[in-house]
Amino acid sequence: MFIGNLxxxxxxxxxxxxxxxLGFFILSLxxxxxxxxxxxxxxxxxxxxxxxxSVINSSYYIKxxxxxxxxxxxxxxxxxxxxxxxxxxLKNIFMxxxxxxxxxxxxxxxxxxxxxxxxxxxFAPYKMALKTQPAQKLYTLNFxxxxxxxxxxxxxxxxxxxxxxxxxxLLLLFIKFPFAALVTTVFVGLSLFIQSAFFKxxxxxxxxxxxxxxxxxxxxxxxxxxxLKELKIxxxxxYFYEQYLKTQKEFNKAVFQNNFFASIPPYIVEILVVVSxxxxxxxxxxxxxxxxxxxIASYAITxxxxxxxxxxxxxxxxxxxxxxxxxxxxxxxITEYEHCxxxxxxxxxxxxxxxxxxxxxxxxxxxxxxxxKVIKNLSLEIKKGEFIGIIGLSGVGKSTLADIIMGLLPVxxxxxxxxxxxxxxxxxxxxxxxxxxxxQQINILDGTFKQNVAWGVNESDIDDKRVLExxxxxxxxxxxxxxxxxxxxxxxxxxxxxxxxxKQRLAIARAIYxxxxxxxxxxxxxxxxxxxxxxxxxxxxxxxxxxxIIAIAHRLSTLKSCDRLVxxxxxxxxxxxxxxxxxxxxxxxxxxxxxxNI
Numbered sequence: 001m002f003i004g005n006l007x008x009x010x011x012x013x014x015x016x017x018x019x020x021x022l023g024f025f026i027l028s029l030x031x032x033x034x035x036x037x038x039x040x041x042x043x044x045x046x047x048x049x050x051x052x053x054s055v056i057n058s059s060y061y062i063k064x065x066x067x068x069x070x071x072x073x074x075x076x077x078x079x080x081x082x083x084x085x086x087x088x089x090l091k092n093i094f095m096x097x098x099x100x101x102x103x104x105x106x107x108x109x110x111x112x113x114x115x116x117x118x119x120x121x122x123f124a125p126y127k128m129a130l131k132t133q134p135a136q137k138l139y140t141l142n143f144x145x146x147x148x149x150x151x152x153x154x155x156x157x158x159x160x161x162x163x164x165x166x167x168x169x170l171l172l173l174f175i176k177f178p179f180a181a182l183v184t185t186v187f188v189g190l191s192l193f194i195q196s197a198f199f200k201x202x203x204x205x206x207x208x209x210x211x212x213x214x215x216x217x218x219x220x221x222x223x224x225x226x227x228l229k230e231l232k233i234x235x236x237x238x239y240f241y242e243q244y245l246k247t248q249k250e251f252n253k254a255v256f257q258n259n260f261f262a263s264i265p266p267y268i269v270e271i272l273v274v275v276s277x278x279x280x281x282x283x284x285x286x287x288x289x290x291x292x293x294x295x296i297a298s299y300a301i302t303x304x305x306x307x308x309x310x311x312x313x314x315x316x317x318x319x320x321x322x323x324x325x326x327x328x329x330x331x332x333x334i335t336e337y338e339h340c341x342x343x344x345x346x347x348x349x350x351x352x353x354x355x356x357x358x359x360x361x362x363x364x365x366x367x368x369x370x371x372x373k374v375i376k377n378l379s380l381e382i383k384k385g386e387f388i389g390i391i392g393l394s395g396v397g398k399s400t401l402a403d404i405i406m407g408l409l410p411v412x413x414x415x416x417x418x419x420x421x422x423x424x425x426x427x428x429x430x431x432x433x434x435x436x437x438x439x440q441q442i443n444i445l446d447g448t449f450k451q452n453v454a455w456g457v458n459e460s461d462i463d464d465k466r467v468l469e470x471x472x473x474x475x476x477x478x479x480x481x482x483x484x485x486x487x488x489x490x491x492x493x494x495x496x497x498x499x500x501x502x503k504q505r506l507a508i509a510r511a512i513y514x515x516x517x518x519x520x521x522x523x524x525x526x527x528x529x530x531x532x533x534x535x536x537x538x539x540x541x542x543x544x545x546x547x548x549i550i551a552i553a554h555r556l557s558t559l560k561s562c563d564r565l566v567x568x569x570x571x572x573x574x575x576x577x578x579x580x581x582x583x584x585x586x587x588x589x590x591x592x593x594x595x596x597n598i
Contacts, residue, residue, distance in 0.1 A: 005330045006156060009148070012337050013113050020105060021157070027098050028161040032168030034091035038084055039304045040172055098161070106154040113145050116342070123345045125425065126408035132339070135219040143214055144333040151326030159319035162312040169305050169312075173280075176301065180283035184276045191272050192317065195265065199321050202261055207325040210254040211332060217251040220244050258325060265317040273310040277302070351430040355517045355548070357419045358383045359405065364414035366397075366404060374400050376571045378414075384517075387540070387549045389559035391589075392568035398552045399440070401568070402522050405550065406432055436511030440523045442503040449480050450487040453509050466513060474509035475535045476502060508536065512543075519543065521551040537561070 010018065121129055121137055132140075173181035224231070224240050231240050280302050288295040359382040366375040374397045382388055390398050403409045405416070407428025416423045423431060445452050453470060454462040467487050471477045479502055483489035491498060498506065511519060521540075540549060541561045553559055560579070567574045567582055567589055575582060582589045 005152070005327060005334070008334050009153060009330055012334065013109070013116075017105075017109065024098070024102060024105075024157050025160060025164075027101075028164040031091065031095055031098065031161065032164040034087060034094065035165050035308055036168040036172050038087040038091060039169060039301060039308060102154065102157055106149050106157075109153070110146055110149045113149070114141055117141060117145070117336075117340070120340050120342055120345055124341070125344055125410060126403070127410060128341060128344055132336075135215065135222050136336070138222070139215050139218050140333065140336050143218075144329055144336065147326055147329040148333045151322045152330045155319040155322040155326070159316055159323070162315040162319070165312045166309055166316065169309050173302075173305055177280070177284060177287070177298065180280050180287070183283060184279050187279060188272055188276050188313075192269075192313070195268055195317070196320055199261065199265065199324065203258070203321055203325040204327065206254065206258050206261065207328045210251075210258055210325075211328050213247065213251045213254045217247045220247045262318070262321050262325065265321055266314045269310065269313045269317055273306055273313065277306045280306070351427055353418055353421075353427065353430045353434055355384060355418060355434055359518075359548075360417040361405070362415050362417070364404065364416070365412045366400065366409060367412055373412075374571050375404065375411075378571070378573055380566060380573060382548060382550065384548050385545045386564065387544045387562040388551070389562035389565045390550065390552045390568060391559065391565055393588075396568045397571045398568055399522050402437075402520050402550065402552060406435055406437065406520065434517040436514065436516035436519045438504070438507045438511045438519075438521045442500075442507045444491055444498065444503060444506070446490075448485075448488050448490050449483075449506075452491060452506055453487075453513050455510050455513075467509075470509040470513050473512065473539055474505040475539075476505045476509060505536070508539075516547070518548045518550070521549070521553070523552055 010021070014021070117137075117140055121132070170181060170185060173184075220243055224244055227240075231237055284298045284302060285295060288298055361378060361380040364375055364378040365373060367373045378401070390401060392398055400409065404411060407416075407423060407425070410425075418427075418431060421427070445455065449471070450462050450464065450467045451459070453467045464487060468477070471480055471487070479498070480486055480489070508521075511521075537560070540551070543549060544561065544563075549562075551559055551562065559565060564576055565578065565582055566576050567586065569588075575585060577585075
């Protein structure tokens with residue numbers, strides 16, 4: 001399962017990184033070689049000090065003394081000791097560099113995966129992006145991605161590095177003390193296997209629980225923040241607060257249990273290291289009882305080996321636990337990746353549309369699900385400079401039709417043309433560049449007035465004069481004047497915050513800032529008072545002929561001056577015409593007019 005998850009993860013996210021992962025494996029081999037040589041030199045170093053005669057007669061020492069022109073055993077031991085120290089210093093400097101490269105590699109990888117998902121959430125077709133809930137998007141970006149890299153992939157690299165180091169040191173012990181090393185390795189191996197089996201099952205259950213409560217906690221926090229007004233109106237603060245406490249307690253408990261069990265292995269490994277040292281010492285004592293100098297040198301190399309193996313074993317065990325705990329996280333990220341169609345990401349396009357004649361919708365069908373069509377065989381023609389009003393009862397598909405015109409929702413059948421050119425995913429992006437849109441629900445950026453008006457334009461590129469002009473046209477300039485820094489003032493919340501009507505006027509200013517050729521208003525005056533609605537309606541009349549306006553409204557007073565009304569019913573265009581024409585022909589439309597107090 002571990003290998004399968006790792007292979008899938010690298011297959012999905014590892015493009016261009018396989019060679020670098022192999023590079024880390026090679027660096028680990030080099031680190032292991034440093035350990036091997038450094039510990040191996042401890043033996044002759046100690047032996048030279050205790051019993052020089054046993055060393056200086058060996059062929060290796062004779063060659064060594066010839067190279068460095070050594071005539072005194074004490075000087076030889078000093079040089080070997082210096083080599084040992086320098087080697088360990090060099091090895092540790094090398095490992096610091098490796099750790100730096102590993103962390104940089106992991107952080108860059110996290111960034112690239114986060115960028116990939118954010119690009120999908122922003123650039124994927126609108127309908128497809130809506131399939132992933134906001135809580136899941138935050139969960140993926142802020143939890144699944146970092147945990148997958150830190151707790152699984154990076155830990156796997158760390159595991160491989162320390163495993164190689166341990167293997168190289170064990171190789172040295174097997175060369176020098178084969179029987180003692182074998183007995184000790186079997187003991188440690190069995191102990192670690194039993195420990196890993198226990199912690200593997202435990203961490204798997206705990207990590208699964210942590211995933212569930214993390215997503216639930218994330219969702220609960222978003223609910224409390226996004227629905228503050230509603231829960232206050234309904235006096236539901238206590239309920240939502242208790243729900244938050246409940247999920248947060250479960251989340252904190254899951255985090256505590258994960259952290260607690262993750263912190264146990266080092267203590268167990270420490271016990272194993274002490275026992276292993278005693279086993280090695282006992283066997284070596286028996287084997288070298290007749291030669292005290294060899295026994296002491298053997299003790300020295302054994303202690304050095306155990307001293308280096310202990311932290312490596314700790315890291316191996318910690319890495320194994322982290323990888324076991326992160327399996328569900330990686331599986332969750334892989335599932336989200338497979339849920340997203342990254343191939344559908346809309347390509348950045350430099351195409352431009354110069355709207356000159358008309359927009360045509362021909363025999364359009366659309367449904368959110370297979371069982372219910374929202375738009376049925378709809379045909380509509382909108383001429384340049386025309387002011388079109390789209391009306392009908394709630395739920396008949398008015399807002400859906402606006403989204404279809406903007407290319408946010410792909411149609412099931414039919415086609416949309418601009419000046420005779422059939423639109424596709426690429427030139428729909430170009431069409432949106434000439435459209436200004438005012439939605440029902442207005443979102444405010446945490447920024448200044450001009451940032452909110454120029455929405456998405458770099459600060460240095462914002463035209464302050466244009467910002468003031470559109471704020472004036474949207475009847476919002478008086479509000480901005482209340483702030484000392486004017487359009488550079490940050491929009492505040494609370495008592496000096498913006499009303500819903502002011503937010504809608506801000507959205508209108510935002511829509512006309514870029515001087516679009518087409519304006520789409522989706523219930524854009526629903527939150528305005530009568531006087532302000534009259535002023536906005538006057539603004540629409542002033543734009544009439546200059547802009548192509550498509551307005552959706554329940555309050556029909558907004559549409560009194562439109563050129564043509566399009567009456568929708570059950571997802572179909574029932575008729576087009578003026579107020580009087582539609583009132584005479586359709587009793588239910590006349591009722592709409594009466595309800596609008598016209």
